[in-house]
Amino acid sequence: MQYYESETRILIIGSGAREHALGKKIKDGKPERRIFFLPGNGGTKTTGTNITHVSPSDFDSVLQLIMEYKIQLVVVGPEKPLVDGLTDFLRENSIAVFGPSKEASKIESDKSFAKKLMIRAGVPTASFKEFSRSEYQEALEFIEQHALPVVIKASGLAAGKGVIIADTVEEAKVAVTDIFENNIFGDAGDTIVVEEFMKGEEASVFAVTDGESFALLPPAQDHKRIGNNDTGKNTGGMGAYSPAVLVNDSTMQIIAEKIIRPVLHQMKMEGYLFSGCLYAGLMLTDNGPKVVEFNCRFGDPETQSVMEVIEGDFLKLLTDSAAGKVEPGTITYNGMSSVTVVTASSGYPGTFETGYEISGLDQLPEDVTVYHAGTNESEGKILTSGGRVLSITGVSRKGCLSEAIKKTYSAVEKISYKNIYYRNDIGEKGLKYSGD
Numbered sequence: 001m002q003y004y005e006s007e008t009r010i011l012i013i014g015s016g017a018r019e020h021a022l023g024k025k026i027k028d029g030k031p032e033r034r035i036f037f038l039p040g041n042g043g044t045k046t047t048g049t050n051i052t053h054v055s056p057s058d059f060d061s062v063l064q065l066i067m068e069y070k071i072q073l074v075v076v077g078p079e080k081p082l083v084d085g086l087t088d089f090l091r092e093n094s095i096a097v098f099g100p101s102k103e104a105s106k107i108e109s110d111k112s113f114a115k116k117l118m119i120r121a122g123v124p125t126a127s128f129k130e131f132s133r134s135e136y137q138e139a140l141e142f143i144e145q146h147a148l149p150v151v152i153k154a155s156g157l158a159a160g161k162g163v164i165i166a167d168t169v170e171e172a173k174v175a176v177t178d179i180f181e182n183n184i185f186g187d188a189g190d191t192i193v194v195e196e197f198m199k200g201e202e203a204s205v206f207a208v209t210d211g212e213s214f215a216l217l218p219p220a221q222d223h224k225r226i227g228n229n230d231t232g233k234n235t236g237g238m239g240a241y242s243p244a245v246l247v248n249d250s251t252m253q254i255i256a257e258k259i260i261r262p263v264l265h266q267m268k269m270e271g272y273l274f275s276g277c278l279y280a281g282l283m284l285t286d287n288g289p290k291v292v293e294f295n296c297r298f299g300d301p302e303t304q305s306v307m308e309v310i311e312g313d314f315l316k317l318l319t320d321s322a323a324g325k326v327e328p329g330t331i332t333y334n335g336m337s338s339v340t341v342v343t344a345s346s347g348y349p350g351t352f353e354t355g356y357e358i359s360g361l362d363q364l365p366e367d368v369t370v371y372h373a374g375t376n377e378s379e380g381k382i383l384t385s386g387g388r389v390l391s392i393t394g395v396s397r398k399g400c401l402s403e404a405i406k407k408t409y410s411a412v413e414k415i416s417y418k419n420i421y422y423r424n425d426i427g428e429k430g431l432k433y434s435g436d
């Protein structure tokens with residue numbers, strides 16, 4: 001492989017549309033920036049180089065690859081390698097890496113840990129009680145006394161599926177039995193959190209941080225359910241838009257000072273500094289924003305939308321996070337509005353078929369970008385290879401949400417593959433706040 005002295009070489013771990021969007025933003029059209037994806041997907045090849053001969057879970061081989069490719073910064077996209085300790089391993093080997101330590105990633109991988117941390121930090125969240133498997137009876141008794149609806153959560157990582165909102169005591173008891181007795185979430189269900197149901201609209205806010213100083217990116221709103229009007233099963237996310245106009249400047253201020261800052265401070269004080277992207281999943285209640293969950297990484301599909309509405313040197317922000325010196329003003333809002341529609345394989349989040357050719361990718365209108373997720377390339381064709389296949393993101397340069405929705409859907413309609421499925425209402429929730 002040919003290297004140039006002036007090049008900056010970045011390795012992005014992951015294979016989703018989030019990583020594609022991060023890669024494109026980091027590249028920023030600059031030839032002197034070389035992006036490598038481990039492993040990437042059928043679309044990331046247009047932004048950088050896919051590396052498929054090394055497994056991201058084989059840390060020694062990842063380190064060898066970093067040395068061989070003279071990588072200057074590693075950006076970890078998904079939670080799994082973070083929770084498995086990849087960043088710790090790389091740091092021990094003096095590699096610059098964006099992403100929290102294994103210990104700090106518990107803020108996502110251990111809901112019980114996250115809830116207790118929030119209490120110690122004085123961060124607003126739903127009231128809760130935790131129960132271990134041996135406290136099955138106590139959990140059932142607690143539920144009998146609890147207000148409805150009640151929320152039951154597996155404490156461990158359950159790919160976004162570990163949350164049950166029960167409208168009746170009966171349903172709640174079935175959920176507890178399913179987790180503890182029928183083991184539906186395996187070890188992730190060794191402990192459960194039973195919590196108060198919070199009413200309101202949800203929003204996602206990303207804080208890029210060195211553990212103390214942080215830059216807040218424009219807020220986004222995800223659409224987690226598979227069906228229009230937020231019906232049906234929970235998914236990884238079926239679409240997003242940014243900025244989420246329902247989060248106004250004064251709410252952002254509250255989020256910064258009452259949620260992000262105290263939790264970062266608490267983590268630092270307790271000896272597990274969080275550097276990377278702290279993702280706050282929030283409920284905007286009548287009593288102000290409250291935390292639904294924290295994640296230890298950028299969200300997907302929110303990132304695809306957020307990357308389109310920021311300006312400034314994003315690579316510098318990530319490098320500064322890794323180096324422990326984030327400057328909050330590095331990134332600013334660019335005045336645009338963006339909408340991301342996820343196209344999936346019909347059947348997702350259950351079973352689905354793959355291997356179908358995608359057409360229409362070369363007919364996209366101006367101001368629309370397609371980020372790939374479940375795709376691969378074979379003999380010059382792009383084929384479906386997963387549940388969430390593409391993230392199609394359109395922008396309105398004048399910051400008009402309704403225009404961004406129109407542009408995005410006009411592009412979505414040009415894409416076709418067998419069994420394509422997408423929601424028709426992404427972004428509409430925002431129209432009542434945007435006034436356009």
Ligand code: AMP
Nearest residue numbers: 126151160163195196197198281292293
């Ligand atoms: P989580 O995996 O914790 O993000 O939860 C998944 C989804 O369940 C959230 O995005 C919310 O829509 C919903 N949810 C979780 N906890 C609560 C709660 N305490 N009150 C209301 N909805 C909740």
Ligand code: GLY
Nearest residue numbers: 222237299300301
């Ligand atoms: N958009 C939800 C997530 O990334 O977890």
